[in-house]
Amino acid sequence: MNTFNKKNIKLKNALHKLDVHDHLCLIYETQQEQFAAVVPFIRIGLERKEKCVYIADDNSASSVIDAMRTEGIDVETAIKSGALAVLTKKDAYLKNGYFDPDLMIQFLKDAVDSAKAEGFKALRATGEMTWALGNDIGVERLIEYEAKLNYLLPKSDILAICQYNRKRFSPEIILDIIHTHPLVVYKEMVCRNFYYVPPDEFLNHAQTSLEVERFLHNIKDREEVEEELLKLNTELEQRIKERTAELEERNIELERINSLFVGRELRMMELKEKIRELETKW
Structure with a gap:
């Protein structure tokens, strides 16, 4: 598009x-x-x-x-x-x-x-x-x-x-x-x-004081909005870091579990091979 x-x-x-x-x-x-x-x-x-x-x-x-x-x-x-x-x-x-x-x-x-x-x-x-x-x-x-x-x-x-x-x-x-x-x-x-x-x-043709008041409010409001956005952005970055760390921990755990299963499978294969060898001898 x-x-x-x-x-x-x-x-x-x-x-x-x-x-x-x-x-x-x-x-x-x-x-x-x-x-x-x-x-x-x-x-x-x-x-x-x-x-x-x-x-x-x-x-x-x-x-x-x-x-x-x-x-x-x-x-x-x-x-x-x-x-x-x-x-x-x-x-x-x-x-x-x-x-x-x-x-x-x-x-x-x-x-x-x-x-x-x-x-x-x-x-x-x-x-x-x-x-x-x-x-x-x-x-x-x-x-x-x-x-x-x-x-x-x-x-x-x-x-x-x-x-x-x-x-x-x-x-x-x-x-x-x-x-x-x-x-x-x-x-x-x-x-x-x-x-x-x-x-x-x-x-209102005599609006200068009102205009000054509005400008000041706008300046203040904009600053508050920017502060809130900065706060939200900081919180979001922290959550992303925490989530990333959590996912990394889970990934490490999954790799550990996977290695255990792989090791178990290898041992089973070795055991089966030995059984076949014994069966051949006898």
Whole structure:
């Protein structure tokens, strides 16, 4: 199995572990990286009887649908049944002709309510965020929206992946995106985000003291984790040494027993030979 396939399987396993309320950002550099994460994300949602919404922008809707078909999704049936919707920015983020974080969050709330009313277990949404690179009114409020989503998701039956093309967004924007997502998908791995900043803190413009407190806690927590890992590693090494010594002792004992049996067999053979000699003489 090549490295790509191993990574792909690992990523799909991680995506299967996601649950309602999870808020992720996908930071990708190629379409292959992008679709390797979001297409299985949609497929898993369909398998779990969740309403799935894909908002296309960096790619055409037809490209997204083709990628879904390649993954084995019966797109036509899913769309016809209402289980899948492939939208554009004008259907969602820019529905009113401009972007307003609160209106978009209300859009998602309504979508959750509608999905539940239709019998779906939850709403699973993912959007290509390149629409925010345009000149539409309100796009500068993107980061505010991402932070406010962290108020919505913990109390609504929704999980979401926000997709960011690293080649198109500035490092400053990507940094804020990392700060506003508890989970990050990067290089085909789903990672817990140590740099996530809770919305109360992120949206508080006088946040320096809170940020210092969080940094100190993170430093302390990381040190404690490293100490615990070192302790566990030391214990494991000791157990391996003890087990190795025990196996060596057993091996020595087995060799001793084996030599006894071999010696006994040799003596028996010698005895039989002598008996045959005596029988021959007599």
